[in-house]
């Protein structure tokens with residue numbers, strides 16, 4: 434019986450680590466939706482397996498093998514709080530969260546729209562917490578509910594809202610990062626008069642910074658959250674000035690003790706930093722050596738990770 438119990442325990446553990454997760458539920462008006470009510474049913478609704486190829490259409494909403502675009506459209510007020518719920522498990526991988534929105538072209542019902550083109554702006558993030566190389570922690574790890582606000586400046590209209598958790602536990606080789614994705618269909622009401630941006634495309638936006646990274650050794654000293662600057666820019670609203678020019682400054686040094694700071698100052702007549710300026714910033718950041726080397730033998734990593742295939746891996750305390 435003892436051997437049997439051990440076997441059951443092992444099987445349970447194996448099921449847990451391979452279960453993965455999806456985002457079937459949306460929260461609007463404080464009410465949890467049913468599964469895939471407002472969220473488009475994703476390819477992995479049964480397998481829960483992640484997207485690992487950033488160049489595929491599935492990096493957008495992960496719906497390529499689903500017929501039609503399931504889901505109703507939720508009415509949400511600008512400035513209100515909405516959310517996504519993961520299932521069947523919490524987001525048990527270490528990783529970062531981004532939330533994007535994209536407005537359907539006028540005259541197009543969002544339920545019939547694929548979200549292609551330079552249309553996505555980033556409104557929310559849960560980045561890692563770093564302390565200069567001693568530790569890196571991921572606040573989204575273990576979360577089940579991700580709440581965020583629809584910016585009050587968002588114009589009224591129909592939108593897709595895209596959530597992703599980028600799991601980074603096996604991200605030290607190209608194609609190792611795991612994207613857990615869902616897109617909800619919403620109609621924003623009582624909107625503002627903002628001009629969302631910068632606008633990016635999926636696929637297209639993601640390459641390596643913040644995605645190809647070894648989070649275990651050496652412990653990163655800084656981290657580039659994938660994606661364009663948040664809209665509206667956060668934490669620096671007092672620094673936004675009407676200067677008539679658009680400048681993008683960034684500071685990124687190997688000795689920085691906190692995450693990379695990107696300061697965006699934009700004029701009231703400019704909708705967004707130019708893409709070339711953004712690209713320059715990203716190139717500069719990439720040159721900081723964020724993609725750490727592979728672990729060395731005898732390193733100080735607290736985990737040993739075993740990759741069985743692209744969908745199954747586990748990291749255990751060394």
Ligand SMILES: [Cu+2]
Pocket residue numbers: 450453526600611744746
């Ligand atoms: Cu996994």
